[in-house]
Amino acid sequence: MSRLPEAFAGDDPAFIPYLAVGDPDLPSSKAYVEALVKGGADCIELGLPFSEPIAEGPTIQQAVVRSLSGGITPEAYFEFVDDLDVDVPLVCMTYYNLLFRYGAESGTKAGEGDYEAPGPRPFVKRAAEVGIDGFVIPDLPAEEADELRAACDEFDLDLVFIVAPTTTDDRLATIREQVSGYVYVQARLGVTGAQADVSDQTAESLARIADWDVPKAVGFGISSGDHAARVVSAGADGIIVGSALVDIVADGVENDRPTADVAADLREKARELKRGAVRGARESPEAQGE
């Protein structure tokens, strides 16, 4: 049973940080996740690194490389999640091939005798076992998601979809049918990465899905408490922050800093972001209208 609704249950907007698991190693990841929770995270997107992260900007790409060269595997990831002792919902963020291949024999050939096509069910089953609550799969548009949707339904997990500034009305309808947990509202075009500003498009995008009955979390390029505030004041139910946090991890790796120090910085940054979001909620037209 997904705990994702809990993240959006309180009065405050949800703060959803992202980290690549295993960056730069599993013990550090554990410390970082705990720090983020202490910093106010309402839910965490735990990245499972894939070798071809086509939707990521350079920051997360490098995190993925660090994690992969540390030897992360889906199974290690699941064990990591299983061991985690934090009290927030967890979203698995990864690319479809890892779901698709989990538990399949490599080298099997379609069209041959007892061949069974791979599929996402074994991955979802295992994810449910270790306490994952939902998925964000950036290379899986709603049109290709039937199998995964079915598996999520079977194991009571959520499946988050992204809505981009370019998403057409037709596609919004399709996504609306498939989405659960929250909608990931992509604040601007491009790939992930900390940006100096948050696009006007956010408000516009939010307006287009205002009547959806899932929470709306905005991501892509939020890097400061002020950004967070502005995004939330534009109507978001939550904020998703990745690169701005991964930057801190990267800095730690580059400067060989102790894990505890990096964790402290992450907690600090998390606080800033969470506070910004809360401030934004107070400034929102809705709040002011109340």
Next chain:
Amino acid sequence: MSRLPEAFAGDDPAFIPYLAVGDPDLPSSKAYVEALVKGGADCIELGLPFSEPIAEGPTIQQAVVRSLSGGITPEAYFEFVDDLDVDVPLVCMTYYNLLFRYGAESGTKAGEGDYEAPGPRPFVKRAAEVGIDGFVIPDLPAEEADELRAACDEFDLDLVFIVAPTTTDDRLATIREQVSGYVYVQARLGVTGAQADVSDQTAESLARIADWDVPKAVGFGISSGDHAARVVSAGADGIIVGSALVDIVADGVENDRPTADVAADLREKARELKRGAVRGARESPEAQGE
């Protein structure tokens, strides 16, 4: 008036050595020519180096390069010949462009106003002045020789042509009309160069022109007294030797030998060749038939 007939006037076969004038410098050339005359030369082919010696083998090619890099020009050549004090006929051996261009303005353009086409006459005139008796122009077949023939006639000089093993009967007829002084019978295919053997083709070639009323001198690849003897015994009226002598000059340059030593070797080699020719004459069917 050409003195070429003198070379074939005696009882003995003519020995006609070749040297590239200016190889490696003019004073040496003078010494070498004198040495060859002392060694028994009946006539000398004095090479005037041309930048594209397409009919020469590597030995003479290198002699040409040495001479050209020493700065030889046609005019220097003429002065050299003028200064020579030897009592044998002299044949100028060179390529047609040097005859063609001598005295022409460079850069003149056909088709323009007072343009006069270049031609061999000025060269022949000057050659006659300095005491040249005839020409061998290896890149000038009889078909292209009308102008040069006319100039030679005007100044009473001879024009030697080459007959090759490949020359057809038709072409023999053409050559016969144009040739004077002697026929240069090419002993074998290929380009000049000292060879270990003299081809059987010599006798055959000589037979084909037996009834011509000019002397027949055989060249290409004669390098020893024995060769010379065999060639003459096959019916030649003379022998032409180039590379075997140029080899001695080249050796002198390479080993930095005094001119006088090289000259002595040339004289020695000349003696060997001349003696061989004379011996060959005694062995010839003709001689034996007498």
Next chain:
Amino acid sequence: MSSDSTADGKFGEYGGQYVPEALMPAIEELRDAYERYVLENEDGFMDEFRERLRDFGGRPTPLQHAEHLSDRYGREIYLKREDLLHGGAHKLNNALGQVLLAKYMGKERIVAETGAGQHGTATAMAAAHLDMPCEIYMGETDIGRQRPNVFRMRINGAELNPVTAGRGTLKEAISETMRDWATNVDDTHYVVGSVVGPAPFPEMVREFQSVISEEARKQSREKFGTLPDSVVACAGGGSNTMGAFARFVDDEDVNLLAVEAGGSSLAVDEEEGVAPNSASLSTGGQGVLHGARTKVLQDEWGQIVESHSVSAGLDYAGVGPELAHLVDEDRVDAVNVGDDAALEAFHRLSQEEGIIPALESAHALAFLEQVLGPAADGDDEAADDLGDRIVVNLSGRGDKDLETVIEETDKRDIPNAPDMSEFAGGL
């Protein structure tokens, strides 16, 4: 059996559109444009495309009877001479089609990825020809080893964006180009370089390349009055392959053979995440890579592994979904030959036919030798499948490969190679 994809961009289980949401509208726009301009010749798009292929590209390319190969194998071997296309490979068919389509769509900028540089140079040429600003993404490792192609792109006025991620090769360059596209999707078209990527790319690229089989079909009838018994083409992503096969797919008597790069071995080193081959059809499993479900070289977890081949243009861990489907359907036979055999075939064609083939194309030729050559492995079924009249798609010329050939020949024992020692230091 037509393999035309359905409206959802699937070929059987393969294909689809596994891309970030931000790109979906661009892909829908592209499908729409593809259907209108390419399939329905709206505004005379296809007429203009064909005219430019002819006048700028040099089409039709000949179907040449290869006399010495025919003697050697006791079959009639015909070479489809894509090596004579402008730029030196079949790549221009696609690049020109897509850049022209981008123009019709009102796009103002072109991006493309390139591995060995062949698709990059073709795109740069097409972009210069059609006056489109063009940026090429290329891995830093590839930039280092493909300098002449890098230079050709620059000479043609393209910008070059080095990709430092990962090992700096094709796979990373594709990811990076997708990112650029996702950021600049409004005014930018991504010229995908093979029959890979999300729908409609596999189908569209196949259509642009199908001029190869369209011509070969007609030329076969002209030359020997009937269709060939088989068509053989190398397969990296599979664009020359699908181009050479497309118009024969419905002719069930024509056997279609896709020759993959067997590299040095067919095994995958999971520890190292490396496959010493690029034989995804023969040895890969189903997966999702670069926007499509297809056959992929991957480890047990689904991480994509680095592929390897002496031929840079075949060195790719995926393959076109349509080709994967046709193989599963047994309409296409997937076979493979190794690096050594490809080099030997390279030297053979150069010496015996006076044509220096691309190392990619040499794989297709090496397969003939493997099945029909004097030391053939006696696989009679394979020999039967090839039949009497065999069309081999000569996808490109080998001028780009000279340095590689020196290096790779020098370190192997290739019996028919000329002495390379004088070139050992490179050109």
Next chain:
Amino acid sequence: MSSDSTADGKFGEYGGQYVPEALMPAIEELRDAYERYVLENEDGFMDEFRERLRDFGGRPTPLQHAEHLSDRYGREIYLKREDLLHGGAHKLNNALGQVLLAKYMGKERIVAETGAGQHGTATAMAAAHLDMPCEIYMGETDIGRQRPNVFRMRINGAELNPVTAGRGTLKEAISETMRDWATNVDDTHYVVGSVVGPAPFPEMVREFQSVISEEARKQSREKFGTLPDSVVACAGGGSNTMGAFARFVDDEDVNLLAVEAGGSSLAVDEEEGVAPNSASLSTGGQGVLHGARTKVLQDEWGQIVESHSVSAGLDYAGVGPELAHLVDEDRVDAVNVGDDAALEAFHRLSQEEGIIPALESAHALAFLEQVLGPAADGDDEAADDLGDRIVVNLSGRGDKDLETVIEETDKRDIPNAPDMSEFAGGL
């Protein structure tokens, strides 16, 4: 005005057969074979030649409308795309014709000279294609600076004979090849590389190359319903030139322009025996070189001087006798452009049309810029002569020139060149 040579191989005052006696029979045999096989199509020689040109060579090559150049110059510019011929230049037309003729003549061995390596590679390809043993003479200096072409010849199975005489360049290689021919004339044919040498070479090579103008004439009619106003071609020896002009010579309204390499200056340094150009038509005097009377770069005595051009293929002290004659007769205009202008034209075509031209061909393009470009010298007569529809013979592609372009662009100030600094060390 036909420029067909008479039976004595003369074009006005030019031409002839200035060769060693030993070669005369071979030349007569060749003339006989040429007349029978080429002019009279005996045994279907010409049919086979044309078929091989088509299937092996890739003919016809397109006549392409160059849109950006046309815009730039306000004229209709058409490119005859010999760069698309197999091997990358017009050279194959001739090499294939001669090697095939040698086969018909029963010869068993081919020799050829090469300078930049273009004729050598074309001959090696033709010889491999026709299964003829082949030896190429090449100066040692040229071998050093044309490594890729050397390698291509070797790859095609040709033997390479380095020529050490003189400065080790084209002129010496020609002399050496003549010597080989004179020695082995019975079984050997010398494949002369341009419209030079003793008769019947100039005429015969022109006939083999005239397929260029034959096609261009037909394509002009198809494309714009009439003949072009002018045809522009670069001239080294002049084979692409004569090939592009031949079938237009009788069309007096078609202006023919031969563009020579002006190098760095039109002057000759007699002291050094060097001409910093290869403009024998414009600045040379009558002379006899390599078997023919023609225009020659020579010093006051008639010694041949070393020519120079940034383009190796134009770097020759002589020129075809027929072309010299046509210039004297005012049927052809001889013009020239320098190294800098050629480099600029190279970059212009690459960037604006997506075609990387040979540096030789870039000279023809540079002439357009000189007369019609924004900074044209205002020679209205020259601009008039070019007319509205201009065919430029694009004799070859520039892949062979990349190293030279880097080096030469880097040391000059070529305004339209991309930044070369990253390539400064070579490829």
